[in-house]
Amino acid sequence: MKHVVAGLIVSASVLASCAGSVPEPDSGPITVFGPWVDGDADAIADVLDGFGGADVRYTGSGDFTTDLADRIASGVDRPDVAFVPQPALIDELITSGDLVPFSDEVVTSITEGFAPGSWSRAEDGSVYALPYRSNVKSLVWYRTDVFTANGWEPPSTLHELEALVTEIESDTDIAPWCFSISAGSETGWPATDWIEDLVLRQSGPDVYDEWVTGEISFTDRRIQRAFETFHRLVLSQGRALGGRQDVLQVEVARAGDGLFTTEPGCAMYKQASFATSWFPDGTSIGPDGDVDFVVLPGDSVDDMPPLLVAGTSAVQLAGGAEVDDLVDYLASPDGGRAWARRGSYVSARTNVEPDRYYRGIEARFSELLQTAQVTRFDASDQFDSSLRRAVLGGITSWIAGRVTLDELLASLDDAASG
């Protein structure tokens, strides 16, 4: 798939270079393409309705990556703006010359309106991606009443977390973790989140970056250590609700159900900000609510723990004043408020007021994104698609006991070099 996508993108760029430059939009409506369907498609359509300029049409596809390559390759169906969830794909589109650098006005809006770590300049100094909507990944959810009744405190270091897990396992019938990885072709992603968070905490952001870019191998001692810690903390006998069978079979969206039963099956649930949509209706969140969260702690109590994030960025595939204006609108506070007021929206924007978010919890997530000292994008979304598939499939095989850790890491190094 990766090769097909890359091939189509390269072909598209060749066509584009033959034509002289990235095409200007025709006189029809501005076309926007993204991965959001159903309710999320309604939300972005509502946002785009708020653009005062030209008519804008949004189409969202569940097969966004393949379809985007297809549309670029066709030459005639090329969208003017796309929302891309994979930074690796954005890099490929920059390299192939398919993206238009943002106008000075857009860059100013981003500089003034977004947390510094949430966006970046490309090697040529231009800005090509607007981090429109984000997720915070490094969250550990817990039931406040269960923690209070058992006298547990949310941990403030990884060491305290390990001690708490041991205490929960030995003193109660509650499993320390709610955890599962079943998600169709994406099975395994909650495990990659765990490992990425541990690499970031145990070895720091520089090692994390080198791992993402392939400068450090999977068999490197520091990466291996994260896999071992994950195994000890979550996969060992008695640590996850239902054991390996449930870890492999329960749908990811149902993994947290055990947290909410009257007699809880599990005490903690590590999952991203979007997990709130999987909570039972009416669940209140906060120190005095039904559940609350802590950011997965770091190695030391003094450090503000790093944040693993994911999200979707707007990129511009066509030039022209109207398209520039649309992207500038998306970068503006109004472009964020329009979705924030509908709910299910988190962003690293510094100029959208907390009370503009539909729920207080979304303002809290957004504040986390703005104040975190270290944020890193989900590594598996940055791996090229063949390595990503190898990581997801390999980790699933390892959890199922079909391969040892050494075999897994060696195979992932092979996949990374292939």
Place this chain on the structure above:
Amino acid sequence: MTALGTIARWLESLTPSSPDDDARAAVDELIPVGPELGAYVRRFCALIALSSAIASFGLLADSGAVVIGAMLVAPLMTPIMGAAAATVTADNRRLVRALAIIALGTVLAIVVGGLMSAIAGGTVVDVRALPQEIRSRTFPGLLDLGIAISAGAAAGYVLPRRSAVSALPGVGIAVALVPPLATVGITAELGLSTEARNALLLFVTNLAAIVFAAGIVLLFSGFRPEVRTSRGVLRARLALTLILVLLVAIPLTLHTQSVLSDQRLQNAVVRSVEAWDSDVRIVENESDVVGDRADVQLLLVGRGEPRPVWALAEEIRRRFGGPVDLRVLYQGNESFVVSAR
């Protein structure tokens, strides 16, 4: 009201002759009075219960023939015609008696429908899993109102003419009073409140339209209040039934519009698929208009890989003229989800 009065006066002017004794007797005998009333009510209840049981089993078994059988057993037409006759003759006692019997029959038929569903209905979670005979009674439209008005007029014509009484079973089948009530009981027991409400709407449509149309035809046949002063009461009652007919016509019109817009969408989807990829064939097309949005689910088969599904969603949006949520299952194993706004 004034307009209705004018119509009533015009009808009176058209009907110079009063009905003969035989015609009056036919109408008077609809619901017996005195000691025979008790036996009539017992017989009525037994027939309603049996008719509703037959209708319920027929509905659950999705058997149109059995449901028609239930319509022939159903005795509800008699008190409804009694109510129509009592309306035009301004006979209060007969009207109250007829309405009480209709209410009794209505409740009994719904309860029996619910009981039969509890015994034999099983569990139906998705409305689409309901038998077609039930589903067809949970979305009444203006056509149903037209049927009920025509059948009511036919009943009003047949009633005072013993020579034409053989046509009454046809009238009963045309308006089908008990099956909608059995459907109310079945869907309510299954927890499908919207469907139960709609089936009840179908029954009320039939009831109001028959009383109104039969009343007008009886008036046309010369039936009048015996006391001249009661004619104001007649107009008021006819106005009341007309208002009821107009009230039920509102949701029926909305339903009809919804059916028409669903059909328009279905056509747009078929034409879009043809324009999108002529090698692809539609096996199943479940298209509904929800609010202003098209909710389209397609099972498609074709040769080789299909053209991109986002292009199909945009084609449907262009032809339909509104937002589209499209789900495609291709060759039974490839699924695609696209939203076009």
